[in-house]
Amino acid sequence: MTLDVSFMFGGYSTEYDSSISSLKNCISSFISIPLNHRPFCIRHLYHISRQDGLVRTVQFHDGFTSSDLQDCILNLDHLPGSKLINAIEDIEKRKEYVVNLLHGQFGEDGGAQTIAALSGLKGTFGDPQVASLTMNKYAMSSFVSSLLPAGIVRVPATRLINSRNLDDAIRIARSFRGPVVVKPNSLGLSLFTALFPNPAAREAEITELVLNVLRYDTAVLFQEFIFGDEYSCGCIMELFEVTPLPVVKIETENHFFGPAEKSNANLAVKRLIDGNGTISNRIKNITRQIANSMNLCNISRFDFVVAPNDDVFFLECNYIPGLAKGSILDMAIQSHGMTVIELIARIASHSRPFERKAIK
Numbered sequence: 304m305t306l307d308v309s310f311m312f313g314g315y316s317t318e319y320d321s322s323i324s325s326l327k328n329c330i331s332s333f334i335s336i337p338l339n340h341r342p343f344c345i346r347h348l349y350h351i352s353r354q355d356g357l358v359r360t361v362q363f364h365d366g367f368t369s370s371d372l373q374d375c376i377l378n379l380d381h382l383p384g385s386k387l388i389n390a391i392e393d394i395e396k397r398k399e400y401v402v403n404l405l406h407g408q409f410g411e412d413g414g415a416q417t418i419a420a421l422s423g424l425k426g427t428f429g430d431p432q433v434a435s436l437t438m439n440k441y442a443m444s445s446f447v448s449s450l451l452p453a454g455i456v457r458v459p460a461t462r463l464i465n466s467r468n469l470d471d472a473i474r475i476a477r478s479f480r481g482p483v484v485v486k487p488n489s490l491g492l493s494l495f496t497a498l499f500p501n502p503a504a505r506e507a508e509i510t511e512l513v514l515n516v517l518r519y520d521t522a523v524l525f526q527e528f529i530f531g532d533e534y535s536c537g538c539i540m541e542l543f544e545v546t547p548l549p550v551v552k553i554e555t556e557n558h559f560f561g562p563a564e565k566s567n568a569n570l571a572v573k574r575l576i577d578g579n580g581t582i583s584n585r586i587k588n589i590t591r592q593i594a595n596s597m598n599l600c601n602i603s604r605f606d607f608v609v610a611p612n613d614d615v616f617f618l619e620c621n622y623i624p625g626l627a628k629g630s631i632l633d634m635a636i637q638s639h640g641m642t643v644i645e646l647i648a649r650i651a652s653h654s655r656p657f658e659r660k661a662i663k
Contacts, residue, residue, distance in 0.1 A: 306343040309399040313351040316407030324627035342648035357384025401426030411623035412438040420659045429600035437620040460527040476502040482528035487520040493562045531610040536590040545594040547587040548635040
């Protein structure tokens, strides 16, 4: 029996554009496959508008082209929309498997996961509690530091700033002896993230940045800057095991993978490293241990920094990693011998699905 797959994308978050890029790569890759070799059927594209929150539904068909996709994306807000709850009811009735491409807030912070769990939707949503944990960088770092000893993986010194201790922000920044990274606690793509080599000389800028972040997030992180090389390791959660993907090294001029480096390909080089190397094996083993300790489903991606003395520092977990062409995960799965469509087919048939426990 052929699997019916649909894609949910767009959303309310600051990572809207990332969601669109993920969709474009998935659909373009699918279109390029001959009809008789496609591992599943795509039925619908469900777009959640960032303007009015309504869901626009686009029906997919075998003759769908790249031009159709582009026209679809440009004209989505002109289509009739429906409330999310009504769209969810329609999806459930159609028994479609939904690939969740909603990055950031609502899409991977437990919001969409809770709705999917309560509605009985099948797809790549996963566990609401785990999604909420991974989206909270401070909580996730605390989890990792309590899970594994410092000899295996460390966590940069981190302080949490919110509206209740805002008056102490500069004093807290001064407490760091070296460079400080200021970043949102739950936004992705390194949005509003900045490195301050000398915090004492940039107090006005730090204050302004903190206030700006708090317009979009509930908390800000002051984090010790770890000078070293950044690495990322994706993994697939199979039914009975975790399969780490090839490790990607991110090289930048100042060893900081910030918003400018993520938006400009000329400022960062992403390179697959030797799968049998010491650093690669250590990062894969740490990734496997963290993933095995959580109720992760489908795919995730973990980011680390390796210091010059070879200490490994955990940075964050990406619960719904981007699938855009040329992205870190796209590079890793291709090196693993898969296309993005083969990855989706594998997840749908072999990944451990999230099942909501019955209430007695």
